[in-house]
Amino acid sequence: MQVSSRIRRSVICAAIVAAGAVSGGAWAQEKITVGALRFTSHAPTFIAYERGYFKQEGLDVELKFFQAAQPVAVAIASGDIDFGITALTGGYFNLADKGALKIVGGLFAEKKGYKGMAIMASNKAYAAGMTSPAKIKGHSVAITQVGSSFHFMTGMIAAKYGFAMSDVSLKPLQKVGSMIGAVKSGQVDAMMMVPHVAIPLDKAKAAKIIGWMSDLGPYQVTTIFTSTRNTAERQVQVKRFMRAYKKGIADYRAVMLNQKKDPAATEAMVKLIHKYVYADRPYEKAAPGIKAGAVYINEGAALDVGNVKKQLDWFKAQGLVKTKMTYKDLIATGYADMFDVPK
Amino acid sequence: MPEGPVPQARSVAFRGGGFAPRPVGIVGPIVFVTLLLLWELGSRTGWISALILPAPSAALGALEDLYRSGLLFKHLGASLERLVLGWCLGTLAGIGVGISAGLFSLARAGVVPLVSAIFPIPKIALLPLFIIWFGIGEASKVATIFFGVFFPTVIAVTGGIDNVDRGLVRMGQSFGLRWSSVVRKIILPGALPAILSGFRITASIAIILLVAAEMIGAEFGVGAYILMAGNLMATDQLIAGVAILSALGLGVGWLIGRAERFLLRWRG
Amino acid sequence: MDLHLSHVSHRYGGVEVLDDVDFTVAQGHIVCIIGPSGCGKSTLLRLIGGLEKPSAGAVLQLGEPPADSRNPLTYIFQDFALLPWRTVRGNVSLVLEDHVLDQGARAAIIDDVLRRTKLSEFGDAFPRQLSGGMKQRVAIARALSVNPACLLMDEPLSALDSQTRELLMDDLIELWSREPFTACYVTHNLGEAVRLGHKVIVLSRRPGRIREVVDIDLPLAGRSAERASLEALQERLWRLMREEALAADQELADA
Ligand SMILES: Nc1ncnc2c1ncn2[C@@H]1O[C@H](COP(=O)(O)OP(=O)(O)OP(=O)(O)O)[C@@H](O)[C@H]1O
Ligand SMILES: [Mg+2]
Numbered sequence: 031m032q033v034s035s036r037i038r039r040s041v042i043c044a045a046i047v048a049a050g051a052v053s054g055g056a057w058a059q060e061k062i063t064v065g066a067l068r069f070t071s072h073a074p075t076f077i078a079y080e081r082g083y084f085k086q087e088g089l090d091v092e093l094k095f096f097q098a099a100q101p102v103a104v105a106i107a108s109g110d111i112d113f114g115i116t117a118l119t120g121g122y123f124n125l126a127d128k129g130a131l132k133i134v135g136g137l138f139a140e141k142k143g144y145k146g147m148a149i150m151a152s153n154k155a156y157a158a159g160m161t162s163p164a165k166i167k168g169h170s171v172a173i174t175q176v177g178s179s180f181h182f183m184t185g186m187i188a189a190k191y192g193f194a195m196s197d198v199s200l201k202p203l204q205k206v207g208s209m210i211g212a213v214k215s216g217q218v219d220a221m222m223m224v225p226h227v228a229i230p231l232d233k234a235k236a237a238k239i240i241g242w243m244s245d246l247g248p249y250q251v252t253t254i255f256t257s258t259r260n261t262a263e264r265q266v267q268v269k270r271f272m273r274a275y276k277k278g279i280a281d282y283r284a285v286m287l288n289q290k291k292d293p294a295a296t297e298a299m300v301k302l303i304h305k306y307v308y309a310d311r312p313y314e315k316a317a318p319g320i321k322a323g324a325v326y327i328n329e330g331a332a333l334d335v336g337n338v339k340k341q342l343d344w345f346k347a348q349g350l351v352k353t354k355m356t357y358k359d360l361i362a363t364g365y366a367d368m369f370d371v372p373k
Numbered sequence: 374m375p376e377g378p379v380p381q382a383r384s385v386a387f388r389g390g391g392f393a394p395r396p397v398g399i400v401g402p403i404v405f406v407t408l409l410l411l412w413e414l415g416s417r418t419g420w421i422s423a424l425i426l427p428a429p430s431a432a433l434g435a436l437e438d439l440y441r442s443g444l445l446f447k448h449l450g451a452s453l454e455r456l457v458l459g460w461c462l463g464t465l466a467g468i469g470v471g472i473s474a475g476l477f478s479l480a481r482a483g484v485v486p487l488v489s490a491i492f493p494i495p496k497i498a499l500l501p502l503f504i505i506w507f508g509i510g511e512a513s514k515v516a517t518i519f520f521g522v523f524f525p526t527v528i529a530v531t532g533g534i535d536n537v538d539r540g541l542v543r544m545g546q547s548f549g550l551r552w553s554s555v556v557r558k559i560i561l562p563g564a565l566p567a568i569l570s571g572f573r574i575t576a577s578i579a580i581i582l583l584v585a586a587e588m589i590g591a592e593f594g595v596g597a598y599i600l601m602a603g604n605l606m607a608t609d610q611l612i613a614g615v616a617i618l619s620a621l622g623l624g625v626g627w628l629i630g631r632a633e634r635f636l637l638r639w640r641g
Numbered sequence: 642m643d644l645h646l647s648h649v650s651h652r653y654g655g656v657e658v659l660d661d662v663d664f665t666v667a668q669g670h671i672v673c674i675i676g677p678s679g680c681g682k683s684t685l686l687r688l689i690g691g692l693e694k695p696s697a698g699a700v701l702q703l704g705e706p707p708a709d710s711r712n713p714l715t716y717i718f719q720d721f722a723l724l725p726w727r728t729v730r731g732n733v734s735l736v737l738e739d740h741v742l743d744q745g746a747r748a749a750i751i752d753d754v755l756r757r758t759k760l761s762e763f764g765d766a767f768p769r770q771l772s773g774g775m776k777q778r779v780a781i782a783r784a785l786s787v788n789p790a791c792l793l794m795d796e797p798l799s800a801l802d803s804q805t806r807e808l809l810m811d812d813l814i815e816l817w818s819r820e821p822f823t824a825c826y827v828t829h830n831l832g833e834a835v836r837l838g839h840k841v842i843v844l845s846r847r848p849g850r851i852r853e854v855v856d857i858d859l860p861l862a863g864r865s866a867e868r869a870s871l872e873a874l875q876e877r878l879w880r881l882m883r884e885e886a887l888a889a890d891q892e893l894a895d896a
Contacts, residue, residue, distance in 0.1 A: 100604070100606070103606075104606075107424055108424070119604070119605075120604065120605040120606075121603075121604050121605050121606040122606075124605050124606040124607055125424075125606045128423060128424045130424060172590075175600065175601070175604040176600075176601040176604055176605065177601065177604050177605040178604065199592070200592070201509055201590035202588075202590060202591070202592075202597070202600070202601075203504070203509065203588070203589060203590050204588045204589075204600070205501075207501060208500070208501055208504055208589070211501055211504055211505060212504060212509055212590070215504075215505060217504070217508050217509050218509065218590075350605055351605070352607075
């Protein structure tokens with residue numbers, strides 16, 4: 031007790047010194063590593079990086095790209111990287127249970143009026159009458175993995191329309207590509223899908239959008255997280271990272287959530303994002319996907335704490351997460367706005 | 374002339390020996406148990422953090438939970454069904470094709486390059502295609518194992534037939550044995566040792582591919598359990614699942630060893 | 642049934658191996674074929690047994706083989722050619738299984754040939770458990786089981802040590818004395834040729850031509866007593882062979 035409070039005090043002292051130094055401009059750049067995935071929903075990372083917001087905060091950021099969200103969490107727990115973005119999954123919660131991870135802010139969220147995750151039916155199932163999310167009961171649902179966010183979304187649908195998880199048969203197919211293939215070929219009846227994939231599929235009549243996750247109520251899809259050690263020992267660094275990141279979010283929201291307002295600005299931002307997302311395709315081909323994938327992102331990296339609790343409780347109830355942790359242990363406050371906090 | 378010194382008697386230095394492994398039955402288990410104990414000790418003392426590796430006792434606990442829940446045999450049953458079906462079908466087809474390639478020049482010319490071209494393709498890379506071809510039900514899982522087993526079996530059988538002593542075949546022909554008798558009584562038994570050691574390899578490949586096969590929409594199965602454990606970062610369950618696979622491998626190896634001892638008892 | 646080789650020549654690609662070989666194997670006689678290494682003795686035996694076709698000339702059967710002969714031309718191989726996965730009985734049984742025989746008859750034949758080759762006690766042994774001499778006796782038993790009209794033996798004793806060879810030669814003579822068989826016997830060993838042959842055919846170096854045919858009129862059974870005349874015969878054969886062998890050796894060295 032004695033020791034930890036002393037450490038905290040010394041950290042605060044350091045923070046004051048650091049703040050003074052930054053305003054003095056003589057502060058050496060601090061090296062940090064940020065894990066990123068090549069998705070439009072990670073765009074604020076790219077914007078803050080490209081526009082020098084991290085540099086302004088004295089952070090020399092190195093972007094490390096991953097193929098999936100899970101390894102990002104593992105890399106943070108092991109101390110290989112400092113910050114990451116992830117959906118809340120069973121894997122994340124179990125890893126957090128080892129005490130190494132803290133959520134510091136919210137990012138992608140489902141919000142009424144914005145295109146988020148679509149709920150899709152295969153043509154076969156649609157023709158057989160599965161025309162709305164309520165009718166998914168008794169059907170098969172493609173997910174990537176047990177305990178994934180797709181699994182949770184299925185749970186949200188079940189809860190909303192009053193059926194049990196045992197009323198649907200889950201088909202874990204490991205990869206989003208396999209999910210799409212299985213639904214296109216009618217081998218699985220339903221799936222949830224990101225908008226920039228779902229909309230073209232629907233237009234090509236390869237599958238049918240039967241609803242949107244945003245209609246089911248609030249859902250904090252992705253969060254910004256870091257290591258527990260960073261939140262304990264490098265609070266100033268975390269604060270500076272979040273300040274820069276929020277600037278990226280503000281830019282993103284101003285342009286990408288209202289793309290028609292200023293076409294030139296939209297074009298410029300899509301070009302910036304294109305450096306990281308769909309970089310293997312020519313700009314003309316990549317742009318529509320990037321634009322359509324511009325999901326809603328919470329202002330100021332605010333975190334829907336109530337929804338985080340709800341997700342944790344659901345995974346616990348499903349027996350997928352075994353932990354004595356509460357939602358409070360998952361979150362480090364003081365870096366972003368917290369809303370819907372349970373009393 | 375003075376007498377030289379009396380030559381000294383010296384025994385010739387021994388330089389034979391070695392290069393002859395002999396069975397030392399007790400060493401394997403001792404190494405195994407010692408490693409497990411060290412590992413457990415490391416975990417207990419915190420020297421190995423739970424994040425890096427769960428303690429063996431934790432994995433054992435996960436195994437116990439699995440057994441208590443009754444799911445252990447459900448997972449094992451589902452996997453064994455796929456393994457047995459995929460392995461048997463792949464082996465039968467592989468033996469059939471391998472024999473024709475071993476006996477007929479035309480079949481060999483057609484099959485051998487094909488096998489060389491397709492065998493090295495990782496079956497996991499073909500999973501999306503398997504989903505389209507065989508659906509997401511049992512067929513695609515069995516097919517994954519089937520293809521993994523089929524090609525090495527063809528290679529083992531063809532190679533085994535090639536290595537059968539041609540003198541024995543000549544002998545059979547010189548006694549006027551029918552073609553079918555030569556194949557059944559000389560070529561196949563002669564190729565059997567190679568075919569059986571092929572079985573050892575294909576059985577391991579089948580177990581390796583189990584996890585890949587159960588990536589496709591499997592609700593039950595040891596592979597599906599391991600995948601789920603990995604996705605959930607439940608490392609204790611992960612180790613438990615891997616231990617089940619190891620046990621499966623040991624069991625299959627033992628069975629093949631018995632079969633070898635019975636079928637090849639003439640080797641003494 | 643006699644065998645007649647009528648002007649047999651054989652070549653492998655451009656290599657002439659046998660040239661105009663012409664002789665007869667009379668029923669009940671043993672014809673020994675000797676010649677320097679590589680002169681085509683094994684090839685000749687393969688031609689006689691129908692495992693290969695001669696490039697020119699023909700191998701003729703004069704008269705019908707006995708009706709109860711299941712495999713008129715039967716080989717005995719230098720390396721025994723026993724199936725290691727079959728017991729002694731199984732190895733003999735192998736060559737009977739393609740013939741219509743009931744269980745009892747087959748067992749009777751096997752018992753008979755094993756008795757004749759003094760192997761009755763080893764019926765259930767695997768080849769790896771047998772000595773070289775016993776293995777060759779199994780091969781002989783197997784050959785006898787099909788009632789051959791003519792045995793084709795390619796250096797049957799050369800894989801054995803000299804004592805075993807002596808014993809097996811006595812066995813062969815005993816077998817022949819009880820029931821004369823016809824045989825073509827290829828060997829390097831002049832001692833074997835003079836002990837077993839009614840006729841010895843000396844081939845020249847490659848391409849193999851008949852250099853000389855030596856008839857030996859002594860009865861087989863009594864030969865071990867006639868050391869002196871056998872020695873003289875062997876000496877004569879060696880003189881014939883010597884130049885050919887030397888020349889053949891020279892040829893190989895020059896090649
Ligand atoms: N299948 C074959 N194809 C080509 N050449 C062959 C073949 N079989 C034998 N030869 C050649 O024919 C010649 C005679 O061979 P063969 O084996 O008949 O001689 P051999 O008299 O039995 O010799 P050895 O005393 O060494 O057993 C040799 O030069 C050999 O290289
Ligand atoms: Mg030869």
